[in-house]
Amino acid sequence: MTTTFPPLKNDLLLRAARGEHTERAPVWVMRQAGRYLPEFRKVRESHEFFEICRTPALATEITAQPIRRYSGLVDASIIFSDILVVPQAMGMEVLMNPGPSFPDPLVTPADVSKLHSTVDVQKELGYVFEAITQTRHELKGEVPLIGFSGAPWTLFAYMIEGGGSKTLQKAKTWLYKYPEESKALLLRIADVCVDYLVGQVKAGAQLLQIFDSWAGELSPYDFEQFSFPTLRHISTNVKRRLAEDGVPDVPMTLFAKGANYALRFLAQNAGYDVLGLDWQIDPVEARHLVGDKVALQGNLDPNVLYGGRDAIEAYVKRMCEGFRAGKRGWIANLGHGITPGVDPDDLKWFFECVHKYSSI
Numbered sequence: 001m002t003t004t005f006p007p008l009k010n011d012l013l014l015r016a017a018r019g020e021h022t023e024r025a026p027v028w029v030m031r032q033a034g035r036y037l038p039e040f041r042k043v044r045e046s047h048e049f050f051e052i053c054r055t056p057a058l059a060t061e062i063t064a065q066p067i068r069r070y071s072g073l074v075d076a077s078i079i080f081s082d083i084l085v086v087p088q089a090m091g092m093e094v095l096m097n098p099g100p101s102f103p104d105p106l107v108t109p110a111d112v113s114k115l116h117s118t119v120d121v122q123k124e125l126g127y128v129f130e131a132i133t134q135t136r137h138e139l140k141g142e143v144p145l146i147g148f149s150g151a152p153w154t155l156f157a158y159m160i161e162g163g164g165s166k167t168l169q170k171a172k173t174w175l176y177k178y179p180e181e182s183k184a185l186l187l188r189i190a191d192v193c194v195d196y197l198v199g200q201v202k203a204g205a206q207l208l209q210i211f212d213s214w215a216g217e218l219s220p221y222d223f224e225q226f227s228f229p230t231l232r233h234i235s236t237n238v239k240r241r242l243a244e245d246g247v248p249d250v251p252m253t254l255f256a257k258g259a260n261y262a263l264r265f266l267a268q269n270a271g272y273d274v275l276g277l278d279w280q281i282d283p284v285e286a287r288h289l290v291g292d293k294v295a296l297q298g299n300l301d302p303n304v305l306y307g308g309r310d311a312i313e314a315y316v317k318r319m320c321e322g323f324r325a326g327k328r329g330w331i332a333n334l335g336h337g338i339t340p341g342v343d344p345d346d347l348k349w350f351f352e353c354v355h356k357y358s359s360i
């Protein structure tokens, strides 16, 4: 890699992700560049969602918005993009109106032939790599930059459902009716994710997060059959490829939402440095399950941000106490993305409370 970036001034996130105790917990929130921010909505007035993703200058600007607004309070940035750029790169059309929708979803395994037979990630997703490189310069080393990808199971589900779904009936029909074809497609998606994540690190991403947002819809058995092998494939191959290319590896976070049934197994076997937690598990229990094998990230219910300052403070205090009972690193976050109705000042208060209550 030839690009040199400004030196990093705040490495709390990277140290916590490597499992170190830190003087206070690093903090960021999923979807921190999004619709609750008036400056984001302003840009959205004149630009379509995927147009922003595909325009590095706009993606850089939006990634930097929360870092500017919460300067000194937030410890990480996450590149502005979406998990659904991977199905686009594989040849599918995805619209955002206002939720994601696929005009031509995969209905039977025969439809897999409509996908590109090989995916040139540099050609299809080079705009994300460019946005990452520009953002690293724009951030001037203030905080590290997180790259990300959807997990194969979650992407597979979107590609078959054609959008959000309450039951995932269509995606699950594939698992039970066409298990071998499902596994083949899941692995094909995983290979694109590997190329995409390696490219993000080469472009300047300093930590990678995998979002398996629909992991919790699977039974523990099906998670182990269908999702886990692809998650393991990604962690192993990203690390192997970076080593082969002489690029220093970066910490990797797995957020398998709702898969708390698998936490102990994931900590032992998945090959990730950090496990992200939703709010449906108590911090003390999560730490007990994973032992000292991994760092943890999370896990306040995003709706606590609607509860007013006293509630936010009390819940953050409780969360900080729960996670500090552990021996290894902790990254403070919500248990899922921040929602559009949150008052940006209440998020500021959340950050301030984490600073106050997570100091050792």
Ligand SMILES: Cc1c2[nH]c(c1CCC(=O)O)Cc1[nH]c(c(CCC(=O)O)c1C)Cc1[nH]c(c(CCC(=O)O)c1C)Cc1[nH]c(c(C)c1CCC(=O)O)C2
Binding pocket: 029, 030, 031, 032, 033, 034, 035, 044, 049, 078, 079, 080, 081, 082, 083, 084, 096, 098, 099, 100, 148, 164, 211, 213, 337
């Ligand atoms: C499932 C999923 C998607 N996208 C993503 C996931 C995984 C995380 C999760 O479970 O929430 C991930 C994502 N989406 C977005 C980011 C950007 C980085 C960040 O700030 O975290 C990230 C990391 C921007 C976005 N992605 C989207 C928006 C809002 C779109 C708009 O501006 O109109 C943003 C800022 C749209 C989107 N994109 C997706 C949905 C379901 C929606 C619509 C509903 C919603 O907003 O929550 C798919």
